[in-house]
Amino acid sequence: xxxxxxxxxxxxxxxxxxxxxxxxxxxxxxxxxxxxxxxxxxxxxxxxxxxxxxxxxxxxxxxxxxxxxxxxxxxxxxxxxxxxxxxxxxxxxxxxxxxxxxxxxxxxxxxxxxxxxxxxxxxxxxxxxxxxxxxxxxxxxxxxxxxxxxxxxxxxxxxxxxxxxxxxxxxxxxxxxxxxxxxxxxxxxxxxxxxxxxxxxxxxxxxxxxxxxxxxxxxxxxxxxxxxxxxxxx
Amino acid sequence: xxxxxxxxxxxxxxxxxxxxxxxxxxxxxxxxxxxxxxxxxxxxxxxxxxxxxxxxxxxxxxxxxxxxxxxxxxxxxxxxxxxxxxxxxxxxxxxxxxxxxxxxxxxxxxxxxxxxxxxxxxxxxxxxxxxxxxxxxxxxxxxxxxxxxxxxxxxxxxxxxxxxxxxxxxxxxxxxxxxxxxxxxxxxxxxxxxxxxxxxxxxxxxxxxxxxxxxxxxxxxxxxxxxxxxxxxxxxxxxxxxxxxxxxxxxxxxxxxxxxxxxxxxxxxxxxxxxxxxxxxxxxxxxxxxxxxxxxxxxxxxxxxxxxxxxxxxxxxxxxxxxxxxxxxxxxxxxxxxxxxxxxxxxxxxxxxxxxxxxxxxxxxxxxxx
Numbered sequence: 001x002x003x004x005x006x007x008x009x010x011x012x013x014x015x016x017x018x019x020x021x022x023x024x025x026x027x028x029x030x031x032x033x034x035x036x037x038x039x040x041x042x043x044x045x046x047x048x049x050x051x052x053x054x055x056x057x058x059x060x061x062x063x064x065x066x067x068x069x070x071x072x073x074x075x076x077x078x079x080x081x082x083x084x085x086x087x088x089x090x091x092x093x094x095x096x097x098x099x100x101x102x103x104x105x106x107x108x109x110x111x112x113x114x115x116x117x118x119x120x121x122x123x124x125x126x127x128x129x130x131x132x133x134x135x136x137x138x139x140x141x142x143x144x145x146x147x148x149x150x151x152x153x154x155x156x157x158x159x160x161x162x163x164x165x166x167x168x169x170x171x172x173x174x175x176x177x178x179x180x181x182x183x184x185x186x187x188x189x190x191x192x193x194x195x196x197x198x199x200x201x202x203x204x205x206x207x208x209x210x211x212x213x214x215x216x217x218x219x220x221x222x223x224x225x226x227x228x229x230x231x232x233x234x
Numbered sequence: 235x236x237x238x239x240x241x242x243x244x245x246x247x248x249x250x251x252x253x254x255x256x257x258x259x260x261x262x263x264x265x266x267x268x269x270x271x272x273x274x275x276x277x278x279x280x281x282x283x284x285x286x287x288x289x290x291x292x293x294x295x296x297x298x299x300x301x302x303x304x305x306x307x308x309x310x311x312x313x314x315x316x317x318x319x320x321x322x323x324x325x326x327x328x329x330x331x332x333x334x335x336x337x338x339x340x341x342x343x344x345x346x347x348x349x350x351x352x353x354x355x356x357x358x359x360x361x362x363x364x365x366x367x368x369x370x371x372x373x374x375x376x377x378x379x380x381x382x383x384x385x386x387x388x389x390x391x392x393x394x395x396x397x398x399x400x401x402x403x404x405x406x407x408x409x410x411x412x413x414x415x416x417x418x419x420x421x422x423x424x425x426x427x428x429x430x431x432x433x434x435x436x437x438x439x440x441x442x443x444x445x446x447x448x449x450x451x452x453x454x455x456x457x458x459x460x461x462x463x464x465x466x467x468x469x470x471x472x473x474x475x476x477x478x479x480x481x482x483x484x485x486x487x488x489x490x491x492x493x494x495x496x497x498x499x500x501x502x503x504x505x506x507x508x509x510x511x512x513x514x515x516x517x518x519x520x521x522x523x524x525x526x527x528x529x530x531x532x533x534x535x536x537x538x539x540x541x542x543x544x545x546x547x548x549x550x551x552x553x554x555x556x557x558x559x560x561x562x563x564x565x566x567x568x569x570x571x572x573x574x575x576x577x578x579x580x581x582x583x584x585x586x587x588x589x590x591x592x593x594x595x596x597x598x599x600x601x602x603x604x
Contacts, residue, residue, distance in 0.1 A: 076496035105496040
């Protein structure tokens with residue numbers, strides 16, 4: 001049984017249905033990427049797992065428990081962490097306060113996890129008393145990931161972590177994600193930068209019009225003629 | 235620099251910043267009339283000091299009430315027009331308690347609980363004052379805070395919460411309705427008359443020397459400073475040091491992210507009402523104790539100044555509310571040097587408009603609840 005099992009998921013916003021019969025699995029410690037054209041519903045899959053959309057049918061099972069339609073403030077207790085694409089830090093709070101908020105549901109700020117986040121992203125420790133709103137785009141992204149890692153989740157959902165980053169930072173960001181995955185956290189990532197993402201992940205899904213189109217190992221998708229022609233620009 | 239260059243520069247400034255020029259000239263005129271008044275004896279330094287002191291105390295009341303308004307605005311995203319009537323409600327509840335404690339046994343309980351409606355009991359006769367009836371005042375202040383909290387939570391539960399997902403305008407108009415309902419309920423119960431609430435004659439006072447005379451500082455002035463200062467410091471520590479306070483700031487910053495992070499939003503909203511309404515209730519009581527009169531309109535009349543202070547300071551910022559409150563209080567009070575006292579409130583709003591023209595986002599902008 002997979003860590004995350006999405007089965008025949010129908011979801012959307014209000015009356016507007018975006019996803020139809022989406023199936024998706026993420027195993028423990030696996031690194032899975034969702035790629036696809038704009039408007040394919042990639043982010044909607046993430047949001048649906050986290051209870052941020054209107055659930056219309058199908059199931060989302062995490063660690064054997066059905067979490068379909070569970071509210072986001074409850075999903076966080078199950079061992080999932082989510083980094084939205086934008087507005088993913090508390091701009092008015094300083095870096096350390098942002099990380100503390102990441103562990104809000106615990107009674108105490110977990111010092112071990114805080115240490116791990118600082119070791120992983122040393123820039124955050126250097127700037128721990130700086131207001132998050134004054135950080136650069138790359139630093140914000142690191143802070144957002146650090147915040148999500150404060151609960152040491154089993155599965156980390158990343159929505160376009162490379163969006164808006166300078167080209168030289170994109171590689172660094174992907175390296176960090178490799179590290180996080182290597183230390184035992186499963187990753188489900190949505191990426192615009194499809195080639196890079198597929199070359200790094202274990203498995204990938206190609207989504208179009210809110211439906212599954214292809215599913216295979218990342219490198220296999222990269223080498224698939226049809227996927228290349230239709231989704232990767234040749 | 236040649237004369238012609240200077241001339242061109244001034245012409246440019248004049249055409250680009252006409253407002254700044256007007257403000258500059260008004261400022262110069264005010265400074266000149268103040269200095270000449272002081273020199274020829276038309277204005278006394280002690281009189282000026284007395285006005286500044288009065289304005290500062292008014293400012294503390296406005297600031298304390300403003301914190302609550304600002305907090306509920308930044309976390310619930312609507313301007314609560316009933317806030318002023320929370321203040322009056324707290325003041326009535328607190329003063330009724332003080333009357334009851336000070337006058338129990340000698341007067342009818344009904345008259346005491348109605349804060350002497352229709353002249354049945356007088357605060358002066360009961361000896362209400364921080365030195366003459368300290369327990370009655372202390373308990374009264376606490377009850378004022380608690381009553382405002384209970385009222386705010388009840389109104390939130392039955393009125394605001396069911397429509398929380400509607401637009402800010404719907405909530406705002408609703409809050410105006412709540413304001414009217416509360417105000418006329420208070421009038422119905424306690425009557426429309428303005429009553430004296432304290433034994434003004436027996437309040438200890440000292441005369442502080444100020445060069446050409448003295449100005450008066452009473453025990454109620456000092457109580458107001460201590461209580462307001464203490465509560466402001468308390469809110470600061472709550473927001474900066476405690477987990478719940480940080481969660482309140484986080485939620486006012488980014489509600490969606492707060493939910494994803496697992497912050498229990500309804501609990502934060504409840505805490506916001508508790509803190510905001512508590513401060514407002516106590517502010518109302520201290521205001522009444524300080525000015526010595528109580529009427530059903532007090533909070534409503536103060537509300538516009540509170541709004542001015544909060545907007546001036548940068549809505550959403552508690553430091554903005556405090557700073558804005560003091561500016562508004564000082565302006566309303568000190569402006570009588572230049573204009574008739576009836577225009578004091580107008581002057582306060584004028585200062586607000588002028589400051590907003592130069593800094594439209596408010597003085598402490600860019601910092602929500604922090």
